[in-house]
Amino acid sequence: IRNQILKEPADYIRSCQEFMKEKGQKIKIESLVEMGRQLESYKSWIDEHEVDLIIMNTKDEDQLAMHGLAYPLVVELRTIPLLLL
Numbered sequence: 318i319r320n321q322i323l324k325e326p327a328d329y330i331r332s333c334q335e336f337m338k339e340k341g342q343k344i345k346i347e348s349l350v351e352m353g354r355q356l357e358s359y360k361s362w363i364d365e366h367e368v369d370l371i372i373m374n375t376k377d378e379d380q381l382a383m384h385g386l387a388y389p390l391v392v393e394l395r396t397i398p399l400l401l402l
Contacts, residue, residue, distance in 0.1 A: 319352065326350045356389050368397060375401040 330348040337344060349362060363371070371394070375387040391399060 323350050323352065356393060359390060360393065363394070363397060370398045370400060372400040372402065 327348060327350045330346070330350070334346045334348075337346060347366060349366070351358075362368070371390070373387055373390065387401060391401070
C-alpha cells in the first residue's frame with residue numbers, strides 16, 4: 318500500500334523532470350517523496366539539500382483552503398519561495 322501511495326507523486330515529479338528536459342531547461346529537479354513527516358523534518362531536508370523552491374499540492378478537489386502541512390510551511394519558511402498548487 319505504501320508503495321502505491323508514493324507512486325503517484327513520484328510519477329508526477331518524474332513527468333515534470335522529463336518536461337523540463339524536453340524544453341531544454343537545465344535546472345536540477347530533485348525528488349523527495351516521503352510519508353508522515355513533521356515540519357522539523359521538512360526544514361531539515363531543505364537545509365540538507367539546499368532547496369531553492371518548494372512545490373506542493375495544497376488542495377484536495379473538495380477543499381477550498383490549504384490542507385495539512387502547507388499552511389505551517391508557508392508560515393515557517395518565509396525565506397524560501399513556495400509554489401502552492
